[in-house]
Amino acid sequence: MKLRLHAIATLLVIACTALHALDSVPKSEYRQRRVALATKLHGGAALLFAAEEPVLDLMPYRQDEDFYYLSGWNEPGAAMLVLPAVEAIAETPGTALGGRPAQPYREILFLPTRNLRLEKYTGPKMDAATPNVAATTGFDEVLPMTELPIVLNKLVAADRARLRNIWSEKGSTQAQSALGFLAATLGLGSLEPAGDVAQLIVPLRAIKSPAEIELLRKASDASIAAQRAGMRAIKPGVRERTVAGIEIAKMMQEGCERPSYAPIVGSGPNSTTLHYSDNARTMQSGDVVVIDEAGEYSMYASDITRTMPVNGHFTARQREIYNIVLGAQRAAAEAFVAGKSKINDPQHKDPDSLDQVAFAYVNAHGKDLHGQPLGQYMVHGLGHLVGINVHDPWDYTKPLTRGMVFTIEPGIYIPEENIGIRIEDVFYVDPDGKLIDLVAQLPHEASEIEAVMHP
Numbered sequence: 094m095k096l097r098l099h100a101i102a103t104l105l106v107i108a109c110t111a112l113h114a115l116d117s118v119p120k121s122e123y124r125q126r127r128v129a130l131a132t133k134l135h136g137g138a139a140l141l142f143a144a145e146e147p148v149l150d151l152m153p154y155r156q157d158e159d160f161y162y163l164s165g166w167n168e169p170g171a172a173m174l175v176l177p178a179v180e181a182i183a184e185t186p187g188t189a190l191g192g193r194p195a196q197p198y199r200e201i202l203f204l205p206t207r208n209l210r211l212e213k214y215t216g217p218k219m220d221a222a223t224p225n226v227a228a229t230t231g232f233d234e235v236l237p238m239t240e241l242p243i244v245l246n247k248l249v250a251a252d253r254a255r256l257r258n259i260w261s262e263k264g265s266t267q268a269q270s271a272l273g274f275l276a277a278t279l280g281l282g283s284l285e286p287a288g289d290v291a292q293l294i295v296p297l298r299a300i301k302s303p304a305e306i307e308l309l310r311k312a313s314d315a316s317i318a319a320q321r322a323g324m325r326a327i328k329p330g331v332r333e334r335t336v337a338g339i340e341i342a343k344m345m346q347e348g349c350e351r352p353s354y355a356p357i358v359g360s361g362p363n364s365t366t367l368h369y370s371d372n373a374r375t376m377q378s379g380d381v382v383v384i385d386e387a388g389e390y391s392m393y394a395s396d397i398t399r400t401m402p403v404n405g406h407f408t409a410r411q412r413e414i415y416n417i418v419l420g421a422q423r424a425a426a427e428a429f430v431a432g433k434s435k436i437n438d439p440q441h442k443d444p445d446s447l448d449q450v451a452f453a454y455v456n457a458h459g460k461d462l463h464g465q466p467l468g469q470y471m472v473h474g475l476g477h478l479v480g481i482n483v484h485d486p487w488d489y490t491k492p493l494t495r496g497m498v499f500t501i502e503p504g505i506y507i508p509e510e511n512i513g514i515r516i517e518d519v520f521y522v523d524p525d526g527k528l529i530d531l532v533a534q535l536p537h538e539a540s541e542i543e544a545v546m547h548p
Contacts, residue, residue, distance in 0.1 A: 117165050118165065120231030127173075136177060140260070142157070142171070142265055143172070143173075154167070159290070159291055163175075164202065164231075168204075172238060173202055176198065176199040201234040204238060205237075259272070260288050261290055295488070298480055299485065300496035305480070311348065312349065312389060312391075313395040315349045316386070319340040320384065323340040327382060327403055328404075333374050336358050337358045341386075345388070350390070353483040355370045357370055357384065358383075360377070360403060364400070366513070379408070381401065381512060381514065382401050384401065385515065385517065394482065395519055395532075396500050396502075396517060397518065400418075402546075412539050414507070418455075418515065420458060424450050425448075425475060426530070429447060429522075432495075433492050436476045437474035437477055438474065438489070439474040445492065452468050453468075455471050455505065456468035462509060470506050477499060479500060495522050501517070501520060518530050519532055
């Protein structure tokens with residue numbers, strides 16, 4: 094009977110896991126990330142918390158990005174404690190300084206008590222008592238959330254200094270509560286974290302593994318299919334949000350769980366507003382329409398922009414501006430040097446920035462209606478890192494290097510002419526330092542755009 098119940102429980106776990114499953118990097122890779130974080134803690138500890146469960150009937154759950162990066166865990170209410178190995182400290186004779194035995198590396202995932210009533214609405218969850226939970230999660234230890242204060246107390250008793258050196262997430266209410274508890278345990282009025290653990294994770298997230306690149310490819314492939322569907326739907330008299338909806342439907346059909354960001358479909362005068370997102374205008378013949386829309390596949394984002402003529406044919410002036418923007422994108426990509434080139438320099442002051450290259454190209458090609466160079470209409474940074482966030486964190490004073498994924502997205506926006514043109518692709522820096530365009534299969538040339546719109 095017990096074996097039968099165990100088998101049923103195991104099947105339920107498998108069903109539960111499949112219900113919420115995303116494609117994922119291997120469990121061993123998540124562990125490698127936790128070990129890499131541990132090396133940055135200087136013998137201290139890191140305590141992170143999962144994102145809270147959303148209010149019913151609102152947006153679907155999305156895990157805290159750093160928590161997901163380190164765990165691959167996509168359920169709410171969890172916590173994670175990472176403790177690096179520390180060497181033994183000998184007792185100092187004749188003083189009050191005690192010794193400390195060597196302590197091994199530890200990683201613990203704390204899972205909350207299940208709320209069976211809520212699960213009727215949100216679906217079944219796992220807890221620390223679930224069969225094979227350690228193998229399923231990939232953590233060395235999995236404990237109930239109720240054990241967190243007990244574990245912290247034991248750690249304080251073993252080594253008070255270690256818990257004075259705890260890294261947590263800035264702005265996390267759960268982390269603040271945990272630090273308050275630790276302060277009371279240590280007999281302190283308050284306890285400031287050693288630092289923001291997110292800052293230690295930034296350089297880890299910036300370098301993508303082959304498994305991450307595969308997920309980013311899938312996000313881009315689904316987004317390419319969505320952009321193609323959007324191109325075919327563009328016609329005079331069609332509302333902008335209709336096209337946005339068609340693209341969302343296609344990317345989700347292709348396996349995305351959500352858009353990477355609020356879709357931007359801006360036609361005519363709206364094409365010159367960088368992050369226009371009302372998508373309320375009805376498109377008119379003679380307009381161009383900027384579509385900045387992409388999906389998120391298993392937590393990894395894509396970010397794609399194309400510009401199309403609403404009636405399917407660019408005017409001579411629209412084509413001229415389009416070709417300048419495309420030329421600027423290609424010039425920036427050709428100028429890239431791994432370990433030297435930088436991005437996101439909207440003031441065009443850094444001689445190593447690709448922004449400088451694109452800006453110089455735009456200024457050297459074409460004029461506005463008053464005979465002035467077009468560089469003044471290039472008003473935003475040339476790109477940003479992409480990963481678990483469509484704008485993955487990075488210090489843009491530092492160069493881009495092998496393993497990074499980022500966008501190159503020049504744009505020219507001329508309100509006087511109701512012409513806004515932006516072209517955006519996602520690029521990966523391969524191990525040889527070569528740029529690989531993950532969006533290469535989506536049309537770039539003006540004639541190719543027109544051909545998709547008129548198959």
